Amino acid sequence: MKTESRLEKVLEKGEFAVTSECGPPRGADPDLIRKKGELLKGVVDAVNVTDCQTSVVRMSSLSCCLILKEMGFDPIVQMVTRDRNRIAIQSDILGAAALGINNILCLSGDHQRFGDHPQAKNVYDIDSIQLIMTVKQMRDEGKFLSGEELTKVPRLFIGAAANPFADPFEIRALRLAKKVAAGAQFIQTQCIYNLKRFEEWMHRVVDMGLHEKVCILAGVTPMKSVGMARYMKNMVPGMDVPDEIIERLKGVPKEKQGEEGIKICIETIQRLREMEGVRGVHIMAIEWEEKVREIAEGAGLLPRPRI
Amino acid sequence: MIVAQAKPIEEILEMIDKYDKILLVGCKGCVAVCAAGGEKEVQFLASAIRTARKTQGREIEIREVTLERQCDPEYVEQIRGFAGDYQAILSIACGVGVQFMAEHYREIPALPGLNTSFMGGALEQGVWSERCQGCGNCVLHLTGGICPITRCSKSLLNGPCGGSSNGKCEVDPEVDCGWQLIIERLKALGEFESRFMEIVPIKDWSTSRDGGPRKIVREDMRQ
Amino acid sequence: MTGRKIGAVMVVGGGIGGVQSALDLAEAGYKVYLVESSPSIGGRMAQLDKTFPTNDCSMCILSPKLVECGRHPDIELLTYSELLGLEGEPGNFRAKVLKHARYVREDICTGCGTCQQKCPRRTASEFDGELGERKAIYVPYPQAIPNVPVIDKQICTYFLKGKCRVCEKVCPAGAIDFEQEDEELEIEVGAVILALGYETFDARLRGEYGYGRYKNVVTSLEFERILSASGPYRGEILRPSDNEHPRRIAWIQCTGSRDTSLGRGYCSSVCCMYAIKEAIIAQEHDPNLELTIFYNDIRAFGKGFEGYYESAKKAGIRFVKSIVSDVKELPRTKDLFIRYVEDGEVKEENFELVVLSVGLEPSEQTKLLAKKLGVELEPCGGFCSTPFFNPLSTTREGVYVCGVFQGPKDIPETVMQASAASAVASATISAERGTMLQQRQYLPEKQIKGEKPKIGVFVCHCGINIAAVVDVEAVRDYARTLPHVVWAEDNLFTCAQDTQERIKKVIQEEGLNRVVVAACSPRTHEPLFRQTLMEVGLNPYLFEMANIRDQCSWVHMKDKEGATQKAKDLVRMAVANAALLEPLERERLPVRKRALVVGGGLAGMTAALGFAEQGFEVFLVEREAELGGNMRHIYWTLSGEDPQAFLEEMIERVTTHPAIQVITNAEVVDHEGVQGNFSTGVMIAPTMTYRKLEHGVTVLATGGEEYKPKEYLYGEHPAVLTQMELEERIARGELDLGELRRVVMIQCVGSRTEQRPYCSRICCSVAVKNALKLKELAPDLEIHVLFRDIRTYGLLEQYYTKARERGVIFTRYIPERPPEVEAEGNRLLVKVWENTLKDDLILEADLVVLSTATLPRENEELAAMFKVQRTLEGFYLEAHMKLRPVDFSSDGIYMCGLAHSPKLMDETISQAQAAVARASTLLAKDEIEVGGVVARVEPELCAACLICVRACPYGVPYICEDGYSVIDPAKCRGCGNCAAECPQKAIQLQHYRDEQLVAKVLALTRGI
Amino acid sequence: MDYPPNVKLIRVPCSGRVDSVHLIKAFEEGMDGVYVAGCLEGECHFLTGNLRAKKRVEYVKGVLTTLGINPERLRMYNLSAAMGSRFVEIAREMTEMIRSLGPSPVKTGAGREFPQEQEEGEEQ
Incomplete structure (x- = not known):
């Protein structure tokens, strides 16, 4: 089923898509999200809104999506299975569709252990793949998980995440296949620093023909400093930062490291663009949204096509 | 077995602060096996409580008993003769035992001396690890005999999340990634190809605790 | 020999050597006659205060053995007796024994001691080195076995003047018998062991030291008595002239040793160590003492000795390398004025007490007996002649020897040899094992179930060891007030044999079902008391000890009241425990009468043959392809034997003996079981076949190896060799002796260092041996030996003397400035600091020979497998340094050879035989008891x-x-x-x- | 070789025989100090008994802390049978330490002698 998703349309046209993300504020101020939105205007085809990322409480993804929608964006609502059982999830899916949200990214979510409420009880009634199936079943079959019919189907472009760098490596492409089989239409990957490893993964994906069944948007995140690079390498599970990146950042004075990070990011996008099966790029400039434009520009992704 | 561990003694002392005559009841079942609630722990805890009270200049009388099990009424009834002589029953059984005490001796407060932790087994002397959550609907035949519900921090049923790193879980580098274990095991069994790609459908949790307090009735045995 | 053989052995001499031989023989199933010329057994060890290097109380560790000997049903004590002669042939001797009249009937005397108290006649006590007194009727010391007095006819008033007989009047048992006469017995035995011991050198012969003239010059043995708590001064260090505390004490070493002018060209082996020990103990008595030892070489060559010596130096004991020329008494103060030469300078010093470290020598009676028996003696010192490879055999077949009579040695070596002698002596009559035994008589075990505890408490004075600090009577009275105690008494020595009889009597009369002894350590004495309980039918576990000596009187000397209170507390605790004691069951398990020997070197092969000759089967497991071990590289000995010929013959005997299974190329891989029932797995190369061996005992003889040095250009310069390499080259004719002008040997390479703080014992004699060999082959060759102390102990000293006579040059170096070796083309330059000349000596050498340390062979894994302990250096650790020198603390496992500590071949042979003897006491039994605790x-x-x-x-x-x-x-x-x-x-x-x-x-x- | 007579010994075949219950009982009974004397590490006659004893001592020290009793009153020492002077040293050291701490609060009934704050090292 075709949706109203701009992202879907861009991809359909065979354009190299650009997405980015907005982290919602830790407060009830809508202007903060609007401010972030301003920075991305005309730069992206769609924008993700994270769902209490790293298990830290923030404004709900759906609410922020609505604010961005009002600003003319095509938001992607992110939904984790950590905090909602199947009842809440289905209810939110209906709500999102009703509010004109066209995209959903299905995630299991970070464990709450390292969030701001480690004492919380998690839910995990269903997992991310089952969430994809849920959206697909509601949209394409018009049925709730219980099998009962629903009155108006939620027309959502279904996305999922993939981490080519997590272990065990050999199942990573297979897991993507599972997500595709479950109904994922676009994939946003974990941020890529190790191009070699990513290429390897992409080869497998292409070999399996998955790139034809799903649109893969490669994730990138600019490094602000060598400190950030080290942190990502050592502290973030499933993140693969090669030593060359660290060395390269170390090679420039501190005040120039951000600039160098952006340079690396741009080069990465250029390389990714060359790869078979890569259909777009997902730029996650964490708390650095003002640089997304510079990166897109640098990578020659602007202006964005009109739909 | 049910694995439990001693509550911090301060907490127990606070719980029994207003009493000066208590019955300390151990259990020879699971908690004895996991060295939390057997006869030895009864003796140790009783002595520790008396020691603490002596430092406060207050005597306490503690009767020490260890029952065969605290989860069977017949055993629980074995203290009937003298339970009434005490102001409280401090049970160092699992939560089941404490509740059975409470149910059988309605007029005496039943206090927990342990924190009941999980169902698991011993990895080695002094190390116990969780293996089962009692979901009531076992899928181990699908997952190489390793439980994704218990062993995966997110109870994922369709493979590891992106936080799996070097075989360890994102939650704790000491914790094995359950899915890594499952994958290795499936491969060893030659079942990986057939099992892994199959999407496991959404689980029916109604047999689990989510379905409300559970009960098993064997009509053929019932009297 | 075709004649009938007799399953009995006569052991002559009742010192620690004789006692050990007797016990090992009796436990291995032979009847023993233990003949002792003095009134009681115990010998010299009974006179000693503490023993080195563990500072154990000598009497305390000896006493249980004496009691065991005294009560053993298969040991017949013939004290106050002497062997007159021996007829017949090996296996079947008739021994004539003269039993002197004691004038006290052994069968009636209860050992109550009344006679001694009442006897009016006093004389100097031989036991106390004549510093104390005894009576005419006397028991030499309180724990003496047997505890039956003897009347000294030479001074007894009745015998001298025809009247008195006070003892007869006061004896409650009527045991005095003035009519008794000497008796001549004829006893049939299969073999004889001579454990005749020694007497100390008569210091009067060194007139310049003034012994006998100056009261404050005493011998070392007399000083032992001075130190002893049961000695003449009750453990206070006093000097004889005025009974004052001396402040400055000097020891003069080598008094009557290493002195050819006095016909004593041997080293007495023990004096250095006992002097160090006496100094250490004296310092423990009074830390302010100034203690000086004048020595020649410090010969701390035994296991743990070097460390003991070092600790003495650290403790501030002064060591002066000098021979004291004379001692003069200052008439007014009776202090002693010593003159000596140090570093070429004459020095003088005053001391308040001088101890002469007197040497050991066989007594005149011993020499006489040897002559009567046809046993040849060494020209040097009159010690018993023994073949090098058979150090336990005398020149008369069927007559064996052990202990100092065979050559000067310390207690553990005596014990080792004593065990060894029992093995070789009984090997010849092993077919008769068990034929002359008496079954131990035990009353059937009393059932005490349901009985209320009835506890008897026996509080020991331990002479004055306890009583001087603790109010023993008060403790006894207090014990009476304790619950369940129905009997409490105090004893002078609760461990004495007569007290055992008394305890048995009280148990029976009072119906005791638990016994508490408040005395010393259960570690040494518990077995003794348990035995006593068993004899009257009480389960041995109904016994408890309160250690009111080691844990009380000895450590609270300054707080008598506190000590007495604590003794009461300890007794109360013991009684509380005793009330809860239960009889424990023991199970009987059959013994697998087979031995496993690990290691096929000299030690292992000797042990294997020893077992085989005892009639037991043996597995001999060797890691390498061939037997022989280190001995394959030894080509001659100091005394001129041919080790290779001996080795060849031995390998032949081992490999052809039907009872020995030799398993070479084999590695031990697992081990389990308990004594009597072991099983050990071996993997046999090259096929890697696994074999499970089942056996009752294990002997670990895993050997040692020569240290391959990193020092002195070894491995870098071809002319730097180890002693073993030198020997090999000479033997193979690979050394062009004509080309050599000067050889320098360096001692202590890798020994006595920080890393390896022990002395390797054998290197000095090996250097002397090879120096003499070189001199023999090339008399003009110049040989230098650079040493720290030359440790040619015992009779080896003769060869050191000989080497000097042949012109070998011995130069001392000090460890702070060790020699240096430099290469200059083919030649080597050796530089050594000469401390007397205060200058470097530079020697150009054609060959530098390093006397390197002996290391244990890699045994860590094996030790872990057998669960046996090792010393820090990796040698096997024995159960007790003094009295259990071949036993591991795990039962049923024994050690011998270099794996225990460095030693010479004859010593290895002795130790291997000792291991056989000890193990045989277990293998001889059909079953063993297990269980209990x-x-x-x-x-x-x-x-x-x-x-x-x-x-x-x-x-x-x-x-x-x-x-x-x-x-x-x-x-x-x-x-x-x-x-x-x-x-x-x-x-x-x-x-x-x-x-x-x-x-x-x-x-x-x-x-x- | 003298030490204060207030030290009394209870013999066990191996320090590994000593149970946490024995240790806590001794404190319950009002002992001012308790120490376990085991073989040197690596030289346990029964292989590992002394290491087990050490862990139990550590455990009971933790419990004493929560009970408000100074954990220094309980110690583990390792020495060999040949180390008589070390034994004396330990007996003196222990006695002096107890003297400085004063009588056990079990006997005085004077409440915690050991402040709560110092429990930080404790897990959870």
Whole structure:
């Protein structure tokens, strides 16, 4: 089923898509999200809104999506299975569709252990793949998980995440296949620093023909400093930062490291663009949204096509 | 077995602060096996409580008993003769035992001396690890005999999340990634190809605790 | 020989050597006659205060052995007796023994001591080095065995003047018999062991030291008595002239040793160590003493000795390398004025007491007896002649020797040889094993179940060891007030044999069912008392000791009141525990009469042959392809034997003996079981075949190896060799002796260093041996030996003398400035600091020979497998340094050879034979008792949790089919770890049950 | 070789026989100090008994802390049978330490002698 998703349309046209993300504020101020939105205007085809990322409480993804929608964006609502059982999830899916949200990214979510409420009880009634199936079943079959019919189907472009760098490596492409089989239409990957490893993964994906069944948007995140690079390498599970990146950042004075990070990011996008099966790029400039434009520009992704 | 561990003694002392005559009841079942609630722990805890009270200049009388099990009424009834002589029953059984005490001796407060932790087994002397959550609907035949519900921090049923790193879980580098274990095991069994790609459908949790307090009735045995 | 053989051995001499031989023989199934010329057994060791290097109380560790000897049904004590002659042939001798009249009937005397008290006639006590007194009727010392007095006819008023007979009047038993006459006995024995011991050098012969003229010059043996708590000064260090505390004490070494002018060209081997020990003990008595030892070389060559010597130096004991030329008494003060030469300078010093470290020598009577028996003596010192490779045999077949009579040696070596002699002596009559034994008489075990505890308490004075500090009577009276105590008494020596009789009597008369002895350490004395209980039918575990000596009187000397109170506390705790004691069951297990010997060198082969000759089967397991070990590289000995010929013959005997299975190319890979029932797995190359060997005892003879040095250009310059390499080259004719002008030997390479703080014992004599060999082959060759102390102990000293006579140049170096070796083309330059000349000596050498350390062969894994302990240096650690020198502390496992410590070949042979003797005491038994202090599971309580299974260091517990833990009492070692961890308290370690340990705490805190 | 007579010994075949219950009982009974004397590490006659004893001592020290009793009153020492002077040293050291701490609060009933704050090292 075709949706109203701009992202879907861009991809359909065979354009190299650009997405980015907005982290919602830790407060009830809508202007903060609007401010972030301003920075991305005309730069992206769609924008993700994270769902209490790293298990830290923030404004709900759906609410922020609505604010961005009002600003003319095509938001992607992110939904984790950590905090909602199947009842809440289905209810939110209906709500999102009703509010004109066209995209959903299905995630299991970070464990709450390292969030701001480690004492919380998690839910995990269903997992991310089952969430994809849920959206697909509601949209394409018009049925709730219980099998009962629903009155108006939620027309959502279904996305999922993939981490080519997590272990065990050999199942990573297979897991993507599972997500595709479950109904994922676009994939946003974990941020890529190790191009070699990513290429390897992409080869497998292409070999399996998955790139034809799903649109893969490669994730990138600019490094602000060598400190950030080290942190990502050592502290973030499933993140693969090669030593060359660290060395390269170390090679420039501190005040120039951000600039160098952006340079690396741009080069990465250029390389990714060359790869078979890569259909777009997902730029996650964490708390650095003002640089997304510079990166897109640098990578020659602007202006964005009109739909 | 049910694995439990001693509550911090301060907490127990606070719980029994207003009493000066208590019955300390151990259990020879699971908690004895996991060295939390057997006869030895009864003796140790009783002595520790008396020691603490002596430092406060207050005597306490503690009767020490260890029952065969605290989860069977017949055993629980074995203290009937003298339970009434005490102001409280401090049970160092699992939560089941404490509740059975409470149910059988309605007029005496039943206090927990342990924190009941999980169902698991011993990895080695002094190390116990969780293996089962009692979901009531076992899928181990699908997952190489390793439980994704218990062993995966997110109870994922369709493979590891992106936080799996070097075989360890994102939650704790000491914790094995359950899915890594499952994958290795499936491969060893030659079942990986057939099992892994199959999407496991959404689980029916109604047999689990989510379905409300559970009960098993064997009509053929019932009297 | 075709004649009938007799399963009995006569041991002549009742010192520690004779006692050990007697015990080993009797335990191995032979009847023993122990002949001792003095009134009681115990010998010299009984006179000593403490022993080096562990500072154990000599009498205390000896006494249990004496009692055991005294009460053993198969040992017949013939004290106050002498062997007159021997007729017949090996295997069947007739020994004539003269038993002197004691004038006291041994069968009637109760040892009450009244006669000694009342006897009016006094004389100097020989036992106390004539510093104290005894009576005409006397027992030499309180723990003497037998505890039957003897009347000294030479001074007895009745015998001299025809009247008195006070003793007869006061003897309650009527045991005095003035009519008694000397008796001549004829005894049939299969073999004879001479353990004739020694007497000390008569210091009067060194007139310049003034012994005999100056009261404050004493011999070292007299000083032992001065130190002893039971000695003439009751353990206070006083000097004879005025009974004042001396402040400055000097020891003069080598008095009557290493002195050819006095016909004593040998080293007495023990004096350096006993002098150091006496100094250390004296310092413990009074830290302010100024102690000086004048020595020639410090010969600290035994196991643990070098460390002991070092600790003495650290403790501030002064060592002066000098020969004292004379001692003069200052007439007014009776202090002593010593003149000596140090570093070429004459020095003078005053001392308040001088101790002469007198040498050891066979007595005139010993030499006389040897002559009568046709036993040849060494020209040097008159010690018994023995073949080098058969150090326990005399020149008369069937007559064996051990101890100092064979050559000067210390207690452990005497004990080793004594055991060894018992092995070789009995080997010839092993077919007669068990034919002359008496069954030990035990009353049937009394059932005490259901009886209330009836406890008897025996409080020991230990002479004055306890009584001088603790009010023993008060403790006794207090014991009477304790619950369940129905009897309490005090004894002068509770361990004495007569007290054992008394305890038995009290048990029977008072119906005791528990016994508490408040005395010394259970470690040394518990077996003795348990035996006593068994003899009257009480289970041996109904016994408890309160250690009011080591834990009380000895350590609270300055607080008598506190000590007495503590003794009461300890007795109260013991009584509380005793009330809870239960009889423990023991199980009988058959013994596998087969030995496993690991290591096929000289030690292992000797042991294997020893077992075979005893009639036991042997597995001899060797890691390498051929037997022989280090001995393959030894080509001559100091005394001129041919080791290679001997080795060849020995290998032939070992490999062809029907009782020996030689397994070469084999590695031990596993081991399990308990004494009497071991099983050991070996992997045999090259096929890697696994074989399980089942055996009753194990001997570890895994050997040692020469240290390959990193020092002195070894391995870099071709002319730097080790002694073993030198020997090999000479033997193979690979050395062009004509080309050599100067050879320099360097001693202590890798020994006595920080890394390896022990002395390797053999290197000095090996250097002397090879120096003499070189001199023999090339008399003009110049040989230098650079040394720290030359340690040619015992009769080896002769060869050191000989080497000097042949022109070998010995130069001392000091460890702070060791020699340096430099290469200059083909030549070597050796530089050594000469401390007397205060200058460097530079020697151009054609050959530098390093006397390197002896290391234990890699044995860490093996030790772990057999669960035996090792010293820090990696040598095997014996159960007791002094009295159990070949036993491991794990039962049924024994050691010998270089793996125990460095030693010469004859010493290795002795030790291997000793291991055979010790192991044979076990193999001779058909079954052994196991159990006793073991963990017991109460199945009802067991939760089958497996915690015990995991906690046991030996993997003994298992969960049985019925779902509870089972602990096999035959395998349990009794550590109690399982009991401590059992979450259900279902396991109790017998004899150390929770209830008992808690009872002790309660008794301590709550009083009665 | 002298030490204060207030030290009394309870003999066990191996320090590994000593159970946490024995240790806590001794304190319950009002002992001012308790120490376990085991073989040198690596030289346990029963292989590992002394290491187990050490862990139990550590555990009970933790419990004493929560009970308000100074954990220094309980110690583990390792020495060999040949180390008589070390034994004396330990007996003196222990006695002096107890003297400085004063009588056990079990006997005085004077409440915690050991402040709560110092429990930080404790897990959870």
